[in-house]
Amino acid sequence: MVRLKPFGAIVSLPDNSQGLVHISHISSSYVQNVDDHLAVGDIVNVKVLTSDPSASKISLSMKEIQQPEPVQERESAMEYEQRANRGNYADGGGFEEKFKEWLKASNERQAGLHKRNKRR
Numbered sequence: 001m002v003r004l005k006p007f008g009a010i011v012s013l014p015d016n017s018q019g020l021v022h023i024s025h026i027s028s029s030y031v032q033n034v035d036d037h038l039a040v041g042d043i044v045n046v047k048v049l050t051s052d053p054s055a056s057k058i059s060l061s062m063k064e065i066q067q068p069e070p071v072q073e074r075e076s077a078m079e080y081e082q083r084a085n086r087g088n089y090a091d092g093g094g095f096e097e098k099f100k101e102w103l104k105a106s107n108e109r110q111a112g113l114h115k116r117n118k119r120r
Contacts, residue, residue: 001042004034011046011060019058021046028063 003010008022021044023031031037038044046060075083081095 001038001040001044004038004040006034009034009038011044013058017056017058019046019048019060021060021062025049025059025061025063028066 002012008020011019026037047064049059049061051058
């Protein structure tokens with residue numbers, strides 16, 4: 001690492017040329033401050049993204065060679081239903097139990113409303 005700038009890092013390459021690792025290519029996570037991830041003198045692995053010999057510009061990336069973090073698979077609908085029926089809710093009841101309670105309360109409310117309407 002040769003220099004750190006607010007927008008990235010200037011890296012010296014083996015052929016004595018220099019390239020820029022833009023702040024967006026330092027890490028796969030959000031980088032707010034380059035100094036938090038790199039220091040002058042660090043040896044880093046980079047991938048050449050673009051090279052323009054006429055303008056002496058080389059764009060580099062550290063992010064492109066990092067191992068991607070494993071993607072956590074979403075729970076299938078069947079697994080979710082099984083977990084819900086086991087009662088993994090904060091207050092202890094499973095889905096079926098909660099639904100039965102709700103249905104009973106709903107029926108009681110409907111019966112009360114129907115009874116009041118009949119009196120009129």
